[in-house]
Amino acid sequence: MTSLAVHGGVRDAVSDSLTMIGRSVRLSRRNADTLVMSIVLPLLMMTLFVNVFGGAIETGTEYITYVVPGIILLCTGYGAASTAMSVAHDMTSGMIDRLRSLPIHGFAVLNGHVVASVARNLLSTTVVVGAAVAMGFRPDATVTDWALAAGLLLLYVLALSWLAAGLGVIAKSVESASTLSFLMLFLPYLSSAFVPTHTMPSFLHAVSENQPITPVIETVRGLLTGTPIDGAGRLALAWCAGLLVLSFTLASWLFRRRARG
Numbered sequence: 001m002t003s004l005a006v007h008g009g010v011r012d013a014v015s016d017s018l019t020m021i022g023r024s025v026r027l028s029r030r031n032a033d034t035l036v037m038s039i040v041l042p043l044l045m046m047t048l049f050v051n052v053f054g055g056a057i058e059t060g061t062e063y064i065t066y067v068v069p070g071i072i073l074l075c076t077g078y079g080a081a082s083t084a085m086s087v088a089h090d091m092t093s094g095m096i097d098r099l100r101s102l103p104i105h106g107f108a109v110l111n112g113h114v115v116a117s118v119a120r121n122l123l124s125t126t127v128v129v130g131a132a133v134a135m136g137f138r139p140d141a142t143v144t145d146w147a148l149a150a151g152l153l154l155l156y157v158l159a160l161s162w163l164a165a166g167l168g169v170i171a172k173s174v175e176s177a178s179t180l181s182f183l184m185l186f187l188p189y190l191s192s193a194f195v196p197t198h199t200m201p202s203f204l205h206a207v208s209e210n211q212p213i214t215p216v217i218e219t220v221r222g223l224l225t226g227t228p229i230d231g232a233g234r235l236a237l238a239w240c241a242g243l244l245v246l247s248f249t250l251a252s253w254l255f256r257r258r259a260r261g
Helices: 010-030 032-056 063-092 095-099 106-134 143-170 174-180 182-190 202-209 213-225 232-260
Strands: none
Touching: 010 106, 032 063, 032 106, 063 095, 063 106, 063 143, 063 174, 063 182, 063 213, 106 143, 106 232, 143 174, 143 182, 143 213, 143 232, 174 182, 182 202, 182 213, 213 232
Protein backbone atom coordinates (compact mmCIF):
# COMPACT_ATOMS: atom_id res chain seq x y z
CA MET A 1 0.00 0.00 0.00
CA THR A 2 1.13 3.54 -0.66
CA SER A 3 -1.31 5.25 1.66
CA LEU A 4 -3.56 4.72 4.59
CA ALA A 5 -6.74 3.09 3.37
CA VAL A 6 -10.37 2.90 4.33
CA HIS A 7 -11.30 -0.75 4.58
CA GLY A 8 -14.10 -2.92 5.88
CA GLY A 9 -17.17 -1.51 7.54
CA VAL A 10 -18.22 0.20 10.73
CA ARG A 11 -16.82 -2.56 12.94
CA ASP A 12 -13.34 -2.17 11.44
CA ALA A 13 -13.52 1.60 11.73
CA VAL A 14 -14.49 1.38 15.41
CA SER A 15 -11.77 -1.22 16.09
CA ASP A 16 -9.11 0.93 14.39
CA SER A 17 -10.24 4.02 16.30
CA LEU A 18 -10.17 2.20 19.66
CA THR A 19 -6.66 0.96 18.94
CA MET A 20 -5.40 4.45 18.10
CA ILE A 21 -7.27 5.98 21.05
CA GLY A 22 -5.56 3.50 23.38
CA ARG A 23 -2.19 4.37 21.87
CA SER A 24 -2.77 8.12 22.25
CA VAL A 25 -3.93 7.78 25.85
CA ARG A 26 -0.84 5.74 26.71
CA LEU A 27 1.35 8.37 25.08
CA SER A 28 -0.40 11.05 27.16
CA ARG A 29 0.36 9.14 30.35
CA ARG A 30 4.02 8.85 29.40
CA ASN A 31 4.26 12.52 28.45
CA ALA A 32 3.59 13.61 32.01
CA ASP A 33 5.20 17.06 31.70
CA THR A 34 2.67 18.17 29.06
CA LEU A 35 -0.24 16.84 31.11
CA VAL A 36 1.02 18.50 34.28
CA MET A 37 1.57 21.85 32.55
CA SER A 38 -1.94 21.81 31.06
CA ILE A 39 -3.19 21.65 34.67
CA VAL A 40 -0.58 23.65 36.58
CA LEU A 41 -0.42 26.66 34.27
CA PRO A 42 -4.18 27.45 34.40
CA LEU A 43 -4.07 26.99 38.19
CA LEU A 44 -1.19 29.46 38.41
CA MET A 45 -3.06 31.89 36.15
CA MET A 46 -6.18 31.63 38.33
CA THR A 47 -4.15 32.20 41.49
CA LEU A 48 -2.42 35.18 39.91
CA PHE A 49 -5.58 36.85 38.67
CA VAL A 50 -7.66 36.16 41.79
CA ASN A 51 -5.07 37.01 44.43
CA VAL A 52 -2.96 39.66 42.68
CA PHE A 53 -5.22 41.44 40.18
CA GLY A 54 -8.67 40.49 41.45
CA GLY A 55 -8.91 43.24 44.04
CA ALA A 56 -8.32 45.92 41.40
CA ILE A 57 -10.77 44.57 38.79
CA GLU A 58 -14.43 45.50 39.08
CA THR A 59 -16.83 42.98 37.56
CA GLY A 60 -19.96 43.49 39.68
CA THR A 61 -19.38 40.22 41.52
CA GLU A 62 -16.60 38.39 43.35
CA TYR A 63 -13.74 38.15 40.91
CA ILE A 64 -13.23 34.41 41.35
CA THR A 65 -16.85 33.87 40.37
CA TYR A 66 -16.27 35.92 37.24
CA VAL A 67 -12.91 34.48 36.19
CA VAL A 68 -13.36 30.72 36.66
CA PRO A 69 -15.25 30.11 33.36
CA GLY A 70 -12.46 31.91 31.51
CA ILE A 71 -9.81 29.84 33.27
CA ILE A 72 -11.68 26.66 32.28
CA LEU A 73 -11.54 27.66 28.61
CA LEU A 74 -7.90 28.68 28.95
CA CYS A 75 -7.24 25.23 30.41
CA THR A 76 -8.95 23.47 27.49
CA GLY A 77 -6.91 25.58 25.08
CA TYR A 78 -3.65 24.36 26.59
CA GLY A 79 -4.91 20.79 26.51
CA ALA A 80 -5.99 20.98 22.88
CA ALA A 81 -2.76 22.70 21.80
CA SER A 82 -0.77 19.63 22.84
CA THR A 83 -2.77 17.68 20.26
CA ALA A 84 -1.11 19.66 17.48
CA MET A 85 2.32 18.65 18.76
CA SER A 86 1.33 14.98 19.12
CA VAL A 87 0.00 14.85 15.56
CA ALA A 88 3.06 16.68 14.24
CA HIS A 89 5.29 14.14 15.96
CA ASP A 90 3.46 11.29 14.21
CA MET A 91 3.69 13.07 10.86
CA THR A 92 7.43 13.75 11.13
CA SER A 93 8.77 10.74 13.06
CA GLY A 94 7.97 8.04 10.51
CA MET A 95 4.90 6.73 12.33
CA ILE A 96 2.64 7.45 9.35
CA ASP A 97 5.06 5.66 7.01
CA ARG A 98 4.77 2.54 9.14
CA LEU A 99 0.98 2.76 9.20
CA ARG A 100 0.85 2.86 5.40
CA SER A 101 1.61 -0.85 5.28
CA LEU A 102 -1.38 -1.66 7.49
CA PRO A 103 -5.08 -1.93 6.52
CA ILE A 104 -6.14 0.87 8.86
CA HIS A 105 -8.59 3.73 8.49
CA GLY A 106 -6.73 7.01 8.15
CA PHE A 107 -9.52 8.65 10.15
CA ALA A 108 -8.61 6.49 13.16
CA VAL A 109 -5.18 8.11 13.53
CA LEU A 110 -6.49 11.63 14.07
CA ASN A 111 -9.50 10.34 15.97
CA GLY A 112 -7.16 8.72 18.49
CA HIS A 113 -5.40 12.01 19.15
CA VAL A 114 -8.66 13.96 19.45
CA VAL A 115 -10.29 11.53 21.91
CA ALA A 116 -7.11 11.51 24.01
CA SER A 117 -7.28 15.32 24.00
CA VAL A 118 -10.85 15.19 25.30
CA ALA A 119 -9.77 12.79 28.06
CA ARG A 120 -6.88 15.06 29.07
CA ASN A 121 -9.18 18.07 29.14
CA LEU A 122 -11.73 16.23 31.26
CA LEU A 123 -9.05 15.54 33.86
CA SER A 124 -7.55 19.03 33.82
CA THR A 125 -10.95 20.77 33.90
CA THR A 126 -12.03 18.66 36.88
CA VAL A 127 -8.84 19.62 38.74
CA VAL A 128 -9.27 23.31 37.90
CA VAL A 129 -12.91 23.39 39.04
CA GLY A 130 -11.99 21.56 42.25
CA ALA A 131 -9.22 24.05 42.94
CA ALA A 132 -11.55 26.96 42.20
CA VAL A 133 -14.07 25.65 44.74
CA ALA A 134 -11.27 25.36 47.29
CA MET A 135 -10.35 29.00 46.58
CA GLY A 136 -13.92 30.22 47.14
CA PHE A 137 -15.79 29.64 43.87
CA ARG A 138 -19.42 28.96 44.73
CA PRO A 139 -21.51 28.14 41.64
CA ASP A 140 -25.27 28.01 42.09
CA ALA A 141 -25.90 25.85 39.02
CA THR A 142 -28.47 23.08 38.98
CA VAL A 143 -27.71 19.59 37.71
CA THR A 144 -29.23 20.61 34.37
CA ASP A 145 -27.06 23.73 34.23
CA TRP A 146 -23.93 21.66 34.90
CA ALA A 147 -24.93 19.18 32.19
CA LEU A 148 -25.52 21.97 29.65
CA ALA A 149 -22.21 23.63 30.53
CA ALA A 150 -20.40 20.31 30.24
CA GLY A 151 -22.04 19.62 26.87
CA LEU A 152 -21.00 23.00 25.50
CA LEU A 153 -17.46 22.57 26.79
CA LEU A 154 -17.28 19.11 25.19
CA LEU A 155 -18.36 20.57 21.85
CA TYR A 156 -15.80 23.36 22.24
CA VAL A 157 -12.99 20.93 23.13
CA LEU A 158 -13.84 18.69 20.16
CA ALA A 159 -13.78 21.66 17.80
CA LEU A 160 -10.52 22.95 19.23
CA SER A 161 -8.91 19.50 19.21
CA TRP A 162 -9.77 18.88 15.55
CA LEU A 163 -8.42 22.32 14.71
CA ALA A 164 -5.22 21.46 16.58
CA ALA A 165 -5.04 18.12 14.74
CA GLY A 166 -5.23 19.95 11.42
CA LEU A 167 -2.46 22.32 12.51
CA GLY A 168 -0.37 19.31 13.51
CA VAL A 169 -0.83 17.77 10.06
CA ILE A 170 0.49 20.82 8.20
CA ALA A 171 3.30 21.56 10.67
CA LYS A 172 6.80 20.67 9.50
CA SER A 173 8.01 19.94 13.03
CA VAL A 174 6.78 19.63 16.60
CA GLU A 175 8.18 23.09 17.33
CA SER A 176 6.29 24.70 14.45
CA ALA A 177 3.10 22.92 15.60
CA SER A 178 3.54 24.60 18.97
CA THR A 179 3.88 27.96 17.25
CA LEU A 180 0.84 27.41 15.04
CA SER A 181 -1.32 26.52 18.03
CA PHE A 182 -0.38 29.74 19.85
CA LEU A 183 -3.55 31.46 18.61
CA MET A 184 -5.71 29.01 20.57
CA LEU A 185 -3.85 30.03 23.73
CA PHE A 186 -3.96 33.76 22.98
CA LEU A 187 -7.64 34.24 22.03
CA PRO A 188 -9.01 33.90 25.59
CA TYR A 189 -7.04 36.99 26.58
CA LEU A 190 -8.96 38.96 23.93
CA SER A 191 -12.34 37.91 25.31
CA SER A 192 -14.46 38.39 28.41
CA ALA A 193 -12.42 35.73 30.24
CA PHE A 194 -10.63 38.09 32.62
CA VAL A 195 -12.33 41.48 32.32
CA PRO A 196 -15.70 42.70 30.99
CA THR A 197 -15.41 43.56 27.32
CA HIS A 198 -16.88 47.05 27.77
CA THR A 199 -13.75 48.06 29.72
CA MET A 200 -11.53 47.48 26.69
CA PRO A 201 -10.53 50.09 24.09
CA SER A 202 -13.01 50.29 21.23
CA PHE A 203 -10.94 48.33 18.71
CA LEU A 204 -10.31 45.50 21.21
CA HIS A 205 -13.95 45.55 22.25
CA ALA A 206 -14.95 44.86 18.64
CA VAL A 207 -12.51 41.93 18.48
CA SER A 208 -13.61 40.45 21.80
CA GLU A 209 -17.29 40.64 20.91
CA ASN A 210 -16.86 39.00 17.50
CA GLN A 211 -14.73 35.93 18.20
CA PRO A 212 -15.85 32.47 19.39
CA ILE A 213 -14.39 32.49 22.91
CA THR A 214 -16.54 35.28 24.37
CA PRO A 215 -20.00 33.73 23.75
CA VAL A 216 -18.77 30.35 25.02
CA ILE A 217 -17.44 31.96 28.20
CA GLU A 218 -20.58 34.03 28.71
CA THR A 219 -22.76 30.94 28.27
CA VAL A 220 -20.73 28.84 30.70
CA ARG A 221 -20.60 31.75 33.15
CA GLY A 222 -24.35 32.20 32.93
CA LEU A 223 -25.06 28.51 33.44
CA LEU A 224 -22.74 28.20 36.45
CA THR A 225 -23.33 31.53 38.18
CA GLY A 226 -26.76 32.68 37.00
CA THR A 227 -25.65 35.75 35.02
CA PRO A 228 -27.71 36.65 31.93
CA ILE A 229 -26.93 34.58 28.83
CA ASP A 230 -29.26 36.32 26.35
CA GLY A 231 -28.20 35.34 22.81
CA ALA A 232 -24.76 34.09 23.80
CA GLY A 233 -25.96 30.47 24.04
CA ARG A 234 -27.12 30.24 20.42
CA LEU A 235 -24.03 32.09 19.24
CA ALA A 236 -21.74 29.78 21.23
CA LEU A 237 -23.39 26.69 19.75
CA ALA A 238 -23.14 28.13 16.24
CA TRP A 239 -19.45 28.99 16.65
CA CYS A 240 -18.55 25.60 18.17
CA ALA A 241 -20.57 23.53 15.70
CA GLY A 242 -19.28 25.50 12.72
CA LEU A 243 -15.68 25.30 13.90
CA LEU A 244 -16.04 21.56 14.55
CA VAL A 245 -17.40 20.83 11.07
CA LEU A 246 -14.77 23.02 9.39
CA SER A 247 -11.88 21.70 11.49
CA PHE A 248 -12.88 18.04 11.08
CA THR A 249 -13.29 18.42 7.32
CA LEU A 250 -10.01 20.26 6.81
CA ALA A 251 -7.98 18.06 9.17
CA SER A 252 -9.24 14.87 7.51
CA TRP A 253 -8.60 16.22 4.00
CA LEU A 254 -5.13 17.51 4.86
CA PHE A 255 -4.22 14.22 6.54
CA ARG A 256 -5.29 12.18 3.49
CA ARG A 257 -3.24 14.42 1.20
CA ARG A 258 -0.11 14.26 3.32
CA ALA A 259 -0.42 10.55 4.13
CA ARG A 260 -0.44 9.75 0.42
CA GLY A 261 2.91 11.45 0.08
